[in-house]
Amino acid sequence: MSRSRVRLLAGVSALLLGAALPLAAAHAQGAAWPTKPVRIIVTFPPGGAPDTLARVLAEKWSGLGQPIAVENKPGAGGNIGADMVAKAPGDGHTLVIGTVGTHAINASLYAKMPYDHMKDFTPITFLASTPNLLVVNRTVPASNVKELIELARKQPLSFASSGSGTSIHLSGELFNTLAGVKMQHIPYKGRAQAIPDLLGGRVQLMFDNMPSSLPLVKSGELKAIAVTSAQRAPAAPNIPTIAESGLPAFEATSWFALLASPGIPRDVQMRINAETLKVMAMPDVKEKLAGLGLDINTGTPEALTTLMQAETVKWAKVVKESGAKAD
Numbered sequence: 001m002s003r004s005r006v007r008l009l010a011g012v013s014a015l016l017l018g019a020a021l022p023l024a025a026a027h028a029q030g031a032a033w034p035t036k037p038v039r040i041i042v043t044f045p046p047g048g049a050p051d052t053l054a055r056v057l058a059e060k061w062s063g064l065g066q067p068i069a070v071e072n073k074p075g076a077g078g079n080i081g082a083d084m085v086a087k088a089p090g091d092g093h094t095l096v097i098g099t100v101g102t103h104a105i106n107a108s109l110y111a112k113m114p115y116d117h118m119k120d121f122t123p124i125t126f127l128a129s130t131p132n133l134l135v136v137n138r139t140v141p142a143s144n145v146k147e148l149i150e151l152a153r154k155q156p157l158s159f160a161s162s163g164s165g166t167s168i169h170l171s172g173e174l175f176n177t178l179a180g181v182k183m184q185h186i187p188y189k190g191r192a193q194a195i196p197d198l199l200g201g202r203v204q205l206m207f208d209n210m211p212s213s214l215p216l217v218k219s220g221e222l223k224a225i226a227v228t229s230a231q232r233a234p235a236a237p238n239i240p241t242i243a244e245s246g247l248p249a250f251e252a253t254s255w256f257a258l259l260a261s262p263g264i265p266r267d268v269q270m271r272i273n274a275e276t277l278k279v280m281a282m283p284d285v286k287e288k289l290a291g292l293g294l295d296i297n298t299g300t301p302e303a304l305t306t307l308m309q310a311e312t313v314k315w316a317k318v319v320k321e322s323g324a325k326a327d
Helices: 003-030 049-064 076-086 101-109 145-154 167-179 191-200 210-218 266-280 283-291 301-322
Strands: 038-042 068-072 094-099 122-137 158-161 184-187 205-209 222-227 253-260
Touching (some): 038 076, 049 068, 049 122, 049 210, 049 253, 049 266, 049 283, 076 094, 076 101, 122 145, 122 167, 122 191, 122 266, 122 301, 145 222, 158 167, 158 191, 167 184, 167 205, 167 301, 205 210, 210 222, 253 266, 253 301, 266 283
Parallel strands (some): 038 068, 038 094, 158 184, 158 205
Antiparallel strands (some): 094 253, 122 253
């Protein structure tokens, strides 16, 4: 996502949020939520950014009077967990940490989807975004994008992902297209399964979410090549972007949002929105997520819908041009 797009969406979000604040406050006071245990579905295994965001919300919502459970339901690029929420009762007690995969990319990547990512969910709010970090096994003889491209043209290379349809997958496909190389995609059922093979050299590289891979770079276990965003990441200012390293058209960002099952009453929707914005504005939460490379950018349900529509169009083009398919 370009900085101009982020500013535009942030501006739209702020405008919509400002207009909705009085209504949201009234709804937050009047809506009865939660009235029973809440489930937050994470569509990938524990350990990644979606899981971190879900557990932050669960911890901070523990004082709302009902149990808050985080359930990891991985599979099919996030489609299995997302589909559970799409078919859950519309009472606001089943939520999902939606991703750029489940709510933008998969619609064009998969020949048949079990849900409609726009119609079968109630948007709550955008949560955060993060660039992906291009990391390689320490033995790979490349220290920058130019050297990696030259290496990929000389010998077979494979890149891991946390599953087909993720931004991690599509970042690799976009790299293949722009660099004119053919690195092989190796999908895993979550990053927890991919990282051991990357560390062991069974795959050579990965376009991993920064919160997951940056600690491994700092510890020296992986080598960082570049970040996938248009600008350098504040959490890793010394790592160049792929765009500035020789592929100026390259840009790919992972993002995460909170959505609920369809048909939720407006007052409940806005109550959940208000409670989420409250958590994401807490100083300790902002500090923790910033340290992981997550850029918080919350707003209204309407702003989230606008983002999902724009990202669906953007990634459909990437899927078409790259010829990517769900493995």
